[in-house]
Amino acid sequence: MSWIKRSIRPEQLRELSLVALIIVALLIFGTQIENFLSARTFNRIASSVAIVGVVAVGQTLVVLTRNIDLSVGSIVGFSAYFVGMQLNGNPELPPLVAVLLACGVGALLGLVNGVLVAYGRVPSIITTLGTLAIFRMILVNYSDAKTVTTDMVPPWVPGLAQETLVSFGEFNVRPMVAVAIAVVLVFQLVLVYTQFGRRLYAIGSNPEAARFVGLPGRRIVLLAFVICGALAGLAGFMFLSRFGNITVVAGQGLELQSVAAVVVGGVNTFGGSGSVVGALLGAFLIDLLGQGLIRWLGISEFWRDAILGLLILLAVASDAVILNWLRRLWAPNELKTRTPSEAAPTPKESSHGV
Amino acid sequence: MTASTLPPPTLEMRAISKRFGSTQALDGVGLTLYPGEIHALLGENGAGKSTLIKIMTGVHQPDTGAILLDGSPVKIGSTIAAQGHGIAAIYQEPMMYPDLNVAENIFITHAGRGPFVRWRQMQREAEAILKQLDVQLDVRQPARGLTVATQQTVEIARALSLKVRVLIMDEPTAALSAHEVAQLFTLARRLREQGVAILFISHRMEEVFSIADRVTIFRDGRLISSAPRADVTPESAIRAMAGRTVEQLFPRSKTVTDELLVSVRGLGKAGAFEGVSFELHKGEVLGFAGLVGARRTDVGLALFGIEPADSGELLIDGVAHRVRDPNQAMSLGIAYVSEDRRALGLSLPMSITANITLPTLRRYLSALGLIRGRAEAVDAEQFRKRLAIRASSVEVEVSKLSGGNQQKVMLSKWLNTRPRLLILDEPTRGIDVGAKAEVHQMIDDLAAQGLAIIMISSDLPEVLAMSDRVLVMREGRQMGIFSRGEATQERVLGAAMGQEALA
Numbered sequence: 001m002s003w004i005k006r007s008i009r010p011e012q013l014r015e016l017s018l019v020a021l022i023i024v025a026l027l028i029f030g031t032q033i034e035n036f037l038s039a040r041t042f043n044r045i046a047s048s049v050a051i052v053g054v055v056a057v058g059q060t061l062v063v064l065t066r067n068i069d070l071s072v073g074s075i076v077g078f079s080a081y082f083v084g085m086q087l088n089g090n091p092e093l094p095p096l097v098a099v100l101l102a103c104g105v106g107a108l109l110g111l112v113n114g115v116l117v118a119y120g121r122v123p124s125i126i127t128t129l130g131t132l133a134i135f136r137m138i139l140v141n142y143s144d145a146k147t148v149t150t151d152m153v154p155p156w157v158p159g160l161a162q163e164t165l166v167s168f169g170e171f172n173v174r175p176m177v178a179v180a181i182a183v184v185l186v187f188q189l190v191l192v193y194t195q196f197g198r199r200l201y202a203i204g205s206n207p208e209a210a211r212f213v214g215l216p217g218r219r220i221v222l223l224a225f226v227i228c229g230a231l232a233g234l235a236g237f238m239f240l241s242r243f244g245n246i247t248v249v250a251g252q253g254l255e256l257q258s259v260a261a262v263v264v265g266g267v268n269t270f271g272g273s274g275s276v277v278g279a280l281l282g283a284f285l286i287d288l289l290g291q292g293l294i295r296w297l298g299i300s301e302f303w304r305d306a307i308l309g310l311l312i313l314l315a316v317a318s319d320a321v322i323l324n325w326l327r328r329l330w331a332p333n334e335l336k337t338r339t340p341s342e343a344a345p346t347p348k349e350s351s352h353g354v
Numbered sequence: 355m356t357a358s359t360l361p362p363p364t365l366e367m368r369a370i371s372k373r374f375g376s377t378q379a380l381d382g383v384g385l386t387l388y389p390g391e392i393h394a395l396l397g398e399n400g401a402g403k404s405t406l407i408k409i410m411t412g413v414h415q416p417d418t419g420a421i422l423l424d425g426s427p428v429k430i431g432s433t434i435a436a437q438g439h440g441i442a443a444i445y446q447e448p449m450m451y452p453d454l455n456v457a458e459n460i461f462i463t464h465a466g467r468g469p470f471v472r473w474r475q476m477q478r479e480a481e482a483i484l485k486q487l488d489v490q491l492d493v494r495q496p497a498r499g500l501t502v503a504t505q506q507t508v509e510i511a512r513a514l515s516l517k518v519r520v521l522i523m524d525e526p527t528a529a530l531s532a533h534e535v536a537q538l539f540t541l542a543r544r545l546r547e548q549g550v551a552i553l554f555i556s557h558r559m560e561e562v563f564s565i566a567d568r569v570t571i572f573r574d575g576r577l578i579s580s581a582p583r584a585d586v587t588p589e590s591a592i593r594a595m596a597g598r599t600v601e602q603l604f605p606r607s608k609t610v611t612d613e614l615l616v617s618v619r620g621l622g623k624a625g626a627f628e629g630v631s632f633e634l635h636k637g638e639v640l641g642f643a644g645l646v647g648a649r650r651t652d653v654g655l656a657l658f659g660i661e662p663a664d665s666g667e668l669l670i671d672g673v674a675h676r677v678r679d680p681n682q683a684m685s686l687g688i689a690y691v692s693e694d695r696r697a698l699g700l701s702l703p704m705s706i707t708a709n710i711t712l713p714t715l716r717r718y719l720s721a722l723g724l725i726r727g728r729a730e731a732v733d734a735e736q737f738r739k740r741l742a743i744r745a746s747s748v749e750v751e752v753s754k755l756s757g758g759n760q761q762k763v764m765l766s767k768w769l770n771t772r773p774r775l776l777i778l779d780e781p782t783r784g785i786d787v788g789a790k791a792e793v794h795q796m797i798d799d800l801a802a803q804g805l806a807i808i809m810i811s812s813d814l815p816e817v818l819a820m821s822d823r824v825l826v827m828r829e830g831r832q833m834g835i836f837s838r839g840e841a842t843q844e845r846v847l848g849a850a851m852g853q854e855a856l857a
Contacts, residue, residue, distance in 0.1 A: 193724040195715050202712055205701040212660065212690070212698055213713035213767075214680035273703045 014266030018281040029292035039170030049287050050180035054235040055254050056261035056279040057187050058228030063262050064204045065221050066271030067124035072232040072258055074135035076251030079105045079236030084148035084246050091154045102237035103230045110229015114222035140248045150244030161242045176238050187276045204271025260308045264315040364389045364551040365520050370419035372405050379405040383577040387551035394554045394566035398595050399812040402575040407522055411443050412436040442513035443522035448505035452498035459497050460512045483511045503534035522553045528647050539565050557645045559588045559851050588853050596843035604794045604819040609637040609801040621666035626652040627830035634806045641821030642810040644850045648827040650810045654777045658690035659683040689773035691764055693780035699764045702753035707734035709752050710767045737766035758789025777808045826850050
């Protein structure tokens with residue numbers, strides 16, 4: 001047992017428990033549902049997790065800074081529609097330009113959020129609740145309630161979603177899945193190995209201390225929102241490629257799904273801790289449970305949102321209670337170094353005076 | 355008032371003791387409050403005044419001792435119980451509900467008035483109470499926007515509405531203008547006439563001696579003296595407050611060099627402090643002494659650029675600089691270790707390493723702009739050894755460390771910026787005796803390495819023991835600088851309380 005304790009850090013407990021949960025879910029669904037453990041199931045889960053996962057990565061950056069972005073669903077919808085229309089008008093547009101266009105539009109909308117939150121000092125939950133509605137409204141106006149359909153865009157766009165990069169048996173790695181994995185890996189590296197990543201954690205865990213070491217707090221928060229927007233834009237392109245039909249409600253619900261993935265994935269909603277790998281695992285678990293329960297119990301699609309809500313609450317509760325308990329179990333050494341006199345409450349009087 | 359005419363006391367505290375961890379906050383103190391008396395309580399930082407007030411208002415329970423109200427023993431189990439006994443307190447910062455109006459603020463603590471608010475009646479009663487105090491105030495006006503003085507009046511009215519018998523005024527004048535102080539004193543005297551016992555706490559000697567009937571002095575959690583005002587002079591009071599027992603004087607080495615590093619001339623910031631001037635040599639420890647509210651921290655924050663100064667000048671190596679932000683201060687070799695580790699200093703969920711390297715992360719970037727984790731860990735490990743940080747590894751979350759070890763991480767973080775001027779704000783607050791001695795040793799070592807150190811501390815014996823010179827501040831003004839030889843407890847305390855005669 002002790003070698004396990006030594007090789008696993010308490011911070012990784014959340015990711016590991018997610019992996020364990022995923023395995024348990026797979027075992028249960030695999031034995032209870034006929035043909036559940038098939039390539040088809042995984043192809044389906046992978047394609048939908050790819051989109052939520054990319055959005056959740058951006059959401060993670062924002063949540064790390066003690067903020068939240070509720071407008072990501074609207075950004076996904078807007079960029080999907082916008083790029084769809086551009087491709088319709090200009091079918092010769094190179095694929096890379098189309099993707100960059102999607103990211104750029106998303107980044108621009110993220111910039112609006114970021115400026116309002118970081119420089120306008122409006123709480124992010126209010127700001128992005130507002131822009132959620134406003135971005136959607138702009139989409140409705142801009143689209144004139146028309147729909148982008150598959151035959152309006154060049155054939156390579158929907159084709160991309162069907163292509164296969166590599167196959168493992170019947171499981172096909174779609175380009176979108178590869179993109180999502182790449183995004184997660186890149187941002188995991190960014191968080192761990194770059195100054196920007198470290199600063200995100202620092203700002204989120206203690207904004208005042210960050211100010212005292214001269215970190216540009218506002219710029220960092222702004223950047224987090226811009227990146228979140230850009231990733232939502234990228235997800236918008238993936239959305240366009242996967243579904244082809246873009247209506248004015250495209251992307252709706254992704255805000256809830258991404259926040260759920262982030263919270264279930266162990267990112268602290270008070271900022272300062274968590275990882276994008278966790279968020280991806282969270283997104284995967286949520287989708288797996290959704291797919292599994294629908295097929296196993298035959299529950300309706302509407303239950304999916306309820307499951308989401310339940311998972312969020314469970315994750316928050318487990319954060320508060322179970323993880324704390326686990327951590328204490330894990331790291332008795334650190335607690336022992338605390339001398340009894342230091343553990344006792346410090347009298348304010350002794351130093352503060354009257 | 356002579357002894358023969360003294361009415362029976364309203365409140366009597368007998369042989370109260372209270373211990374927090376290793377600190378004996380109160381050691382068998384007694385205090386007797388008579389009706390119609392203004393009783394001043396004096397004591398240096400840490401003398402035990404706050405603890406006594408918290409026991410009187412039910413925030414803390416005494417370990418031993420008895421509290422007698424009208425001669426019969428009572429237990430003050432909570433703040434509600436204290437209110438029930440007619441014991442109320444007002445503080446420097448009034449506790450107001452800014453969006454409620456004056457009448458609501460007065461009656462906010464009242465329970466048992468039924469589930470519905472009877473507006474008309476409440477307003478009438480509020481007006482009656484304010485009239486009793488002879489105060490003109492619209493009770494329908496929201497508390498937001500009232501001056502501190504007016505808010506205190508509302509607090510006094512609140513106390514009166516609870517049939518106050520003992521009113522504690524804890525440094526009520528610190529934020530008031532001279533005119534407002536006079537008005538507050540008029541109110542206090544009016545309450546005295548109505549038979550209320552008032553416990554008055556202030557660091558301003560002239561106020562104490564203008565209003566108090568009796569003066570009690572605490573020191574180190576003990577009762578030193580309690581006498582009618584006529585028997586006390588400001589000089590004798592300060593002498594009694596000073597003379598704190600010193601557990602052990604830290605033996606400072608001789609580290610001062612004659613290389614001048616910092617000159618500060620007439621530094622000031624509107625609304626905070628003014629006219630701060632000093633020189634600081636390499637290897638010198640300059641203590642900043644003063645009572646709470648002396649604005650010493652503001653000077654530190656100004657030097658570090660968090661709250662930049664707006665007048666005066668700062669010269670480093672003879673070159674004038676205007677420090678506008680912490681980055682600039684750091685590049686000038688200034689580091690500021692704040693007093694509040696948890697709120698201002700450390701990122702608790704992050705590792706020891708990440709905390710230590712945060713201000714200087716740039717140093718650990720590779721050519722590709724990636725953090726070199728190995729290099730970080732090596733430096734952090736060095737600090738762990740050098741400062742004897744007790745943790746199993748430098749990857750441990752800072753939240754898991756004890757206060758003393760957190761303080762060492764804070765110090766490491768700032769020492770890692772390789773400062774030349776180190777500002778330490780209350781470096782030993784809230785850490786145990788052992789850790790304190792280690793911090794003192796470290797300060798001495800750092801000075802020996804040629805660092806110039808400013809040490810802000812409210813622990814007078816500590817300042818005197820550690821400093822080569824002591825700068826004393828009072829309410830934003832510099833009262834004087836004493837050499838190590840001149841700086842006695844009495845002199846420093848006298849200056850901190852505005853008694854020029856003793857200084």
